[in-house]
Amino acid sequence: MHVTHTQLRKMTLDELEELEQELHDKEDDIEYSLYPQKIDVYKEMHKRLQKSVKENKEEEFYLEYIKKQLLICLIHYGTYLKMKYIKDDRMAMSCLEEALKYDRRNPIAAYRIGFLFYKQAKYYNALNYFQMAISNQTYDESRKDYLLNQQQVINAHLYLTNSALYIAANTQDDLDAMKHPNQQELPNYEFSSLYRSLKENETYLEKNAFYKVSQDGKVMCSKQECEEFVHENELTNTLLLYFNDRDIKLYFRGYYYQISPDHAGILRYLLTSTSQHSPGTRMKMSSYFRDCHVNGEPSRDTFKQAISRLRRRLKSLKIPEIIQTTNHHGELAYYFDGTLSYYVMYRVDETIE
Structure with a gap:
């Protein structure tokens, strides 16, 4: 059951609702999530409702429901391949980034993106997303289902610290590589304690993964x-x-x-x-x-x-x-x-x- 974006745009809201139900029913038979198709349906419904809610405020509640369903698909089910139960980090990254477009202050989406960047040793990116996750870890009724748990809050701070330490260490290595005999002496920072902190944090994260x-x-x-x-x-x-x-x-x-x-x-x-x-x-x-x-x-x-x-x-x-x-x-x-x-x-x- 595949409907193109052009076909979705031509459907009425009622027809989109019927398609949504058909996808639910189809999932019951095949036992895997049809989230790529459902994401497309929810995105189209969200777009329509955003326009109509300006004229009819009573539809705000329905808009929030559709937004929630879209976020569920993007965050909960976005880490698996379409027809298998195998995780796909690239697909996860794409879905999580899209989730933040619809809910820019979603803490768990930011945390998971930070974790994926950290695994890839992209520490500048990881640092920014862990900072975002921590900053957005404030109670808000609209995103209470996406708050970090206590251990994730601890981990977010450790990942954030380690990202900064890796950046500092890499910067020092770059400075050392730039030195030549006639160059004025550059500052020589003592990194032994930072490396020790880095190692301790990594050990903690590994042992409590x-x-x-x-x-x-x-x-x-x-x-x-x-x-x-x-x-x-x-x-x-x-x-x-x-x-x-x-x-x-x-x-x-x-x-x-x-x-x-x-x-x-x-x-x-x-x-x-x-x-x-x-x-x-x-x-x-x-x-x-x-x-x-x-x-x-x-x-x-x-x-x-x-x-x-x-x-x-x-x-x-x-x-x-x-x-x-x-x-x-x-x-x-x-x-x-x-x-x-x-x-x-x-x-x-x-x-x-």
Whole structure:
């Protein structure tokens, strides 16, 4: 299902809404996100509503909803290739930069761009984006879903400091390279303490790069520790959900399976945040659904269908029924029943709380 930009421009707003729903329905069948097409639809809808809201203020609420859906696609789903579950940093960068065009003060988008630049050793760029993320880390109702968590705030300051230190060190190296016998003596700065700080910060970031969550709680660890944990442990009756730097894998009884970001996100929440006494409701789990209503909750049918798809996926992998249905204050809800041990490992820098 591919609609060109020219075709989108010729559609009415009602036709765009119908196309949006068709894409949602299509995703239900194919189990991966059609975010490139949905981004195009939401961008066209956003453009139309920006014009019409000037004449009809009542449409402001709908405009904000469309903007939120667009940001969700750009930030949550922009790190994966269109038809696979493999991460793509270039695509992520493009989507995150576009997210900032629609919400220039979005802290998590700026943070993630800074992280991508830092990985590429582009420290001038990284410094600017980490500074932006920190500066925008002020509570604002319109972007409360995109604030950095406490660990990301700490990391942002460390990445910012290290970016500045790398720039200073590289500048000193450039100065040293410029010296020649007849040149007047240039200032000689003492960088030993700065290099020591740089190394200490890097060591901290490396050792605290991932969360590892289990029934026993949450700890932080390095990527190497995650990899060793995956390959050196025989977890017979234990689920292991690993969000690594390339894709997302679910390990069970000696086998591993690649699963979609949608299924992984919902499963992570159910494993780590629910119980019989505190099940997941539509409101609690709203951030894990692409097609939320304007009140911020997915529809009851969307909620049920998403859990049903996840259940079918787990069953196909011969994983016992671990997701139970309940009624919580009159609301349909689901929870992990605790019958299996589990570990969930995911990168701190890619978390959206």
